[in-house]
Amino acid sequence: xxxxxxxxxxxxxxxxxxxxxxxxxxxxxxxxxxxxxxxxxxxxxxxxxxxxxxxxxxxxxxxxxxxxxxxxxxxxxxxxxxxxxxxxxxxxxxxxxxxxxxxxxxxxxxxxxxxxxxxxxxxxxxxxxxxxxxxxxxxxxxxxxxxxxxxxxxxxxxxxxxxxxxxxxxxxxxxxxxxxxxxxxxxxxxxxxxxxxxxxxxxxxxxxxxxxxxxxxxxxxxxxxxxxxxxxxxxxxxxxxxxxxxxxxxxxxxxxxxxxxxxxxxxxxxxxxxxxxxxxxxxxxxxxx
Amino acid sequence: xxxxxxxxxxxxxxxxxxxxxxxxxxxxxxxxxxxxxxxxxxxxxxxxxxxxxxxxxxxxxxxxxxxxxxxxxxxxxxxxxxxxxxxxxxxxxxxxxxxxxxxxxxxxxxxxxxxxxxxxxxxxxxxxxxxxxxxxxxxxxxxxxxxxxxxxxxxxxxxxxxxxxxxxxxxxxxxxxxxxxxxxxxxxxxxxxxxxxxxxxxxxxxxxxxxxxxxxxxxxxxxxxxxxxxxxxxxxxxxxxxxxxxxxxxxxxxxxxxxxxxxxxxxxxxxxxxxxxxxxxxxxxxxxxxxxxxxxxxxxxxxx
Numbered sequence: 001x002x003x004x005x006x007x008x009x010x011x012x013x014x015x016x017x018x019x020x021x022x023x024x025x026x027x028x029x030x031x032x033x034x035x036x037x038x039x040x041x042x043x044x045x046x047x048x049x050x051x052x053x054x055x056x057x058x059x060x061x062x063x064x065x066x067x068x069x070x071x072x073x074x075x076x077x078x079x080x081x082x083x084x085x086x087x088x089x090x091x092x093x094x095x096x097x098x099x100x101x102x103x104x105x106x107x108x109x110x111x112x113x114x115x116x117x118x119x120x121x122x123x124x125x126x127x128x129x130x131x132x133x134x135x136x137x138x139x140x141x142x143x144x145x146x147x148x149x150x151x152x153x154x155x156x157x158x159x160x161x162x163x164x165x166x167x168x169x170x171x172x173x174x175x176x177x178x179x180x181x182x183x184x185x186x187x188x189x190x191x192x193x194x195x196x197x198x199x200x201x202x203x204x205x206x207x208x209x210x211x212x213x214x215x216x217x218x219x220x221x222x223x224x225x226x227x228x229x230x231x232x233x234x235x236x237x238x239x240x241x242x243x244x245x246x247x248x249x250x251x252x253x254x255x256x257x258x259x260x261x262x263x264x265x266x267x268x269x270x271x272x273x274x275x276x277x278x279x280x281x282x283x284x285x286x287x288x289x
Numbered sequence: 290x291x292x293x294x295x296x297x298x299x300x301x302x303x304x305x306x307x308x309x310x311x312x313x314x315x316x317x318x319x320x321x322x323x324x325x326x327x328x329x330x331x332x333x334x335x336x337x338x339x340x341x342x343x344x345x346x347x348x349x350x351x352x353x354x355x356x357x358x359x360x361x362x363x364x365x366x367x368x369x370x371x372x373x374x375x376x377x378x379x380x381x382x383x384x385x386x387x388x389x390x391x392x393x394x395x396x397x398x399x400x401x402x403x404x405x406x407x408x409x410x411x412x413x414x415x416x417x418x419x420x421x422x423x424x425x426x427x428x429x430x431x432x433x434x435x436x437x438x439x440x441x442x443x444x445x446x447x448x449x450x451x452x453x454x455x456x457x458x459x460x461x462x463x464x465x466x467x468x469x470x471x472x473x474x475x476x477x478x479x480x481x482x483x484x485x486x487x488x489x490x491x492x493x494x495x496x497x498x499x500x501x502x503x504x505x506x507x508x509x510x511x512x513x514x515x516x517x518x519x520x521x522x523x524x525x526x527x528x529x530x531x532x533x534x535x536x537x538x539x540x541x542x543x544x545x546x547x548x549x550x551x552x553x554x555x556x557x558x559x560x561x562x563x564x565x566x567x568x569x570x571x572x573x574x575x576x577x578x579x580x581x582x583x584x585x586x587x588x589x590x591x592x593x
Contacts, residue, residue: 045302071550071551074349074550074551075550076550077553081553082554098553101553101556150315156435159436164521164548165347165348165548166481166550166551167350170349171349174350174351175351181350181351181354181355182354183347183350183354183355184347184521186344186345186362186523186524186525187522187524187537188522189436189438189521189522190521190522190547191521192516192521192547200438202437203426203429203437204429204435204436205435206436207435207437213392221309283379
């Protein structure tokens with residue numbers, strides 16, 4: 001039997017009970033000894049960012065404890081809707097179906113842009129390819145093209161790395177590169193975490209993958225993207241997101257249940273304020289405007 | 290003979306043992322019913338024929354094209370990885386069992402047996418990590434592949450996990466063959482190897498089969514290792530069996546393990562994962578039934 005599906009509901013239940021116990025807002029007026037606990041959950045792209053926020057935030061506000069978990073944007077929305085998290089991190093906007101199912105549970109998701117990102121396409125360092133058009137990228141991820149020589153590279157089979165279906169990055173890439181409702185090639189390997197895409201692309205000469213800007217490092221090479229064959233090739237960078245030229249720029253969101261209040265409001269104000277946005281820059285993401 | 294007091298105590302003990310035994314049966318039945326109850330509403334949104342024959346698993350693909358909940362790539366991946374694990378682990382495990390029970394001197398046997406059993410206790414996430422760091426690159430270089438994340442890497446790691454289970458149970462089966470069988474074959478002038486291969490192993494066959502089935506059950510149900518080393522691409526074979534072995538696959542357990550915590554209770558994706566659970570439950574149930582049946586057959590023959 002599968003362990004996860006048997007324990008999954010139990011875990012969620014335990015999580016809910018724990019939260020119900022802790023999140024009781026410090027309403028008792030003035031006497032200030034109460035501490036609040038905040039659970040932030042979702043996007044794997046944002047998990048390092050959210051952890052860095054939490055660390056700095058808890059130094060500034062020792063009365064609020066923040067716990068951060070990843071798992072993917074879907075995981076965050078699922079938790080927010082089932083009241084298993086106070087804040088959902090998401091690397092994509094909420095879907096209408098999710099808003100509906102939230103409404104049925106009495107949850108009204110409210111959206112905040114907390115940072116921006118350039119979704120970066122990475123290849124192995126040995127790959128001579130330096131730029132791709134969005135159309136070529138679509139052909140690669142739908143397996144219309146299976147060898148690098150067909151997009152101007154060397155004669156090497158392409159190894160596709162994508163993220164699991166829980167990933168907002170995966171959904172964003174699907175909608176903006178493949179087109180809504182267009183399936184990934186069956187041969188795409190679905191990695192459970194962004195770090196595994198970076199590791200796989202660093203390891204395999206023919207590999208391609210996509211990661212958030214903050215995950216770029218010396219072990220892989222970021223490809224410059226062209227919106228179409230005629231346009232300029234643009235590298236994923238903070239500047240190119242700000243000036244609007246990068247094709248796969250995207251906002252990163254936090255969602256709350258209704259208008260934020262109490263600890264949730266303190267958190268969001270801080271994250272969107274100068275201190276939170278300085279950390280966004282430090283982790284190589286792009287500040288929200 | 291029995292005093293009333295003792296028989297009372299015996300009845301109490303009997304009652305405890307009986308209800309304990311029944312509880313585990315009831316528990317298994319309840320789990321199966323729960324999984325089934327969560328799974329079946331899927332068929333309202335997604336007909337059984339599509340679940341059984343669709344060639345793709347893309348649960349978040351947007352309508353109208355998606356979502357796709359195809360059983361086939363998942364079952365194929367589980368089958369391929371497990372079959373490879375059996376081919377690799379059975380000869381290894383049976384040699385170990387024959388060596389420890391028939392050939393090794395007793396001091397060596399006393400050392401080997403606990404070591405083999407210890408191997409069965411290594412946590413699967415540790416084995417998966419070793420696989421991802423060491424076996425994937427090795428497989429890639431050995432077979433000249435584009436990536437090491439492949440069915441065969443999964444098979445190798447699962448063989449490591451299944452072999453100790455198979456070896457210890459098979460060894461028990463071989464040990465259960467009466468001493469007189471061996472003495473008889475030696476007295477008739479057979480060599481030791483002739484005795485092992487012609488008399489002892491055939492006599493232990495039902496137990497060995499049961500051992501293999503339990504090993505297969507362990508391999509089919511393993512989750513963490515396959516998520517870490519097989520790459521999780523839900524493909525069906527269209528270029529031959531060796532091509533399939535040396536490329537990425539997605540298993541039933543891998544799909545459930547990777548997706549179960551993300552889905553919202555009650556949506557079709559959630560139902561589809563439970564449907565995979567039903568399939569997995571059925572597979573392991575059949576394997577256990579075969580193991581149980583062949584063990585029972587062995588007992589009857591030994592008594593005859």
